[in-house]
Amino acid sequence: DAGVTQSPTHLIKTRGQQVTLRCSPKSGHDTVSWYQQALGQGPQFIFQYYEEEERQRGNFPDRFSGHQFPNYSSELNVNALLLGDSALYLCASSLTGTDQPQHFGDGTRLSIL
Amino acid sequence: AQSVTQLGSHVSVSEGALVLLRCNYSSSVPPYLFWYVQYPNQGLQLLLKYTSAATLVKGINGFEAEFKKSETSFHLTKPSAHMSDAAEYFCAVSDKNNAGNMLTFGGGTRLMVKP
Numbered sequence: 532d533a534g535v536t537q538s539p540t541h542l543i544k545t546r547g548q549q550v551t552l553r554c555s556p557k558s559g560h561d562t563v564s565w566y567q568q569a570l571g572q573g574p575q576f577i578f579q580y581y582e583e584e585e586r587q588r589g590n591f592p593d594r595f596s597g598h599q600f601p602n603y604s605s606e607l608n609v610n611a612l613l614l615g616d617s618a619l620y621l622c623a624s625s626l627t628g629t630d631q632p633q634h635f636g637d638g639t640r641l642s643i644l
Numbered sequence: 645a646q647s648v649t650q651l652g653s654h655v656s657v658s659e660g661a662l663v664l665l666r667c668n669y670s671s672s673v674p675p676y677l678f679w680y681v682q683y684p685n686q687g688l689q690l691l692l693k694y695t696s697a698a699t700l701v702k703g704i705n706g707f708e709a710e711f712k713k714s715e716t717s718f719h720l721t722k723p724s725a726h727m728s729d730a731a732e733y734f735c736a737v738s739d740k741n742n743a744g745n746m747l748t749f750g751g752g753t754r755l756m757v758k759p
Contacts, residue, residue, distance in 0.1 A: 535687070564746060573734050573749035574688070587744040621687055629738055629745045630676050630695040635687035 533558065535636035537622050543642045544612050552607040552639045556624030562586075563605040564633060565597060566621040574621055580605055581627055609641075617643045646671055646737050650750035658758045663722040665753045667709075667735030670716065675737040677718040678747065679709055682732040691733075694718060705729070730757045 536555045544550050556563050562581045566574035576589035580599035594610045603624075609616055619640050623633035651666040669675060676695050680688040692703025699711045709720045718735060732754050736747040 562744065564744075566747075571752075573736075573752050574747070576746045576748065579744045579746055581744065587742065587746045589746070623688075623747075625745060627744075629740050629742055630693075631745050632678060632690050632693050633745065633747060634690065635680075637685075637687040 535622055535624050535634055537620075537636040537639050539639060540637070541640045541642075543644060545644050546612055546614060548612050549608065549610045550612060550641065552609075552620050552622075552641070554605045554607070554622030554624075554636060556603050556605070556622075557634050560624035560626055560634070561603055562625045562627050562631075563599055563603065564623045564625070565605070565607045566623065567591075568619040568621055568638070570618070577607070612643050614643050617641060646675060646739055646748040648735050648737055648748055648750035650733075650735055650753050652753055653751065654754045654756065656756040656758060657725045659727055660724050663707075663720070663725045663729065663755065665720040665733050665735075665755065667718045667720065667750060668716050669718065669735075669737050671737070671739070673740060674711070674713055674716075675739050676745075677709075677711060678736045678738070679703065679707070679718075679720050680734045680736060682734065682752075684731075688734065691720070725755075725757045727757050727759065730755055 564579040565577040568574040579587040619638040625631040679691040735750040
């Protein structure tokens with residue numbers, strides 16, 4: 532049973548570019564969340580998707596957007612990249628419900644030059 | 645808004661010694677609580693969760709945590725540290741009143757195990 536898979540594993544971009552990160556949830560999960568983890572810090576919640584709609588959003592600018600597809604997979608898009616966007620981007624999936632634990636992928640390491 | 649405090653960004657113990665990693669949350673309504681472990685260049689792995697059942701929760705790899713409402717704490721312990729326990733540990737909470745299960749994380753504690 533495959534867990535949460537993310538692609539690509541590493542990515543290098545320059546300031547001002549746009550990037551798309553992809554996530555496939557664990558089998559049976561219908562909820563996908565995205566987190567940003569800067570070096571040496573805990574993950575910060577970006578947003579969560581359920582039934583192809585954004586259900587919750589953290590304190591991130593509109594440059595960060597997402598999508599969930601009918602097969603529950605998800606994309607994270609970041610426009611107008613800044614140096615400060617360099618981080619590990621983690622995708623997590625779960626069943627819906629506030630008590631449901633989230634299962635994380637290994638992340639995409641994004642470096643902005 | 646929820647907040648999570650992990651006292652001690654770095655904790656060092658000897659192999660075989662007790663491991664104690666501290667976590668306190670700020671919420672008038674006790675949230676759901678989780679501990680995750682992160683090994684280098686990997687994602688987060690769930691160690692254990694508290695979701696309003698028994699206050700002493702047992703997890704994987706010999707870890708356990710006790711929920712204490714009066715102290716707003718959810719400290720993680722392990723009786724005897726192994727070298728393989730060296731990693732970053734994160735405490736996280738999920739607000740019961742939210743529509744979803746977004747997690748708020750603490751800053752993390754790096755556990756070092758000396759031979």
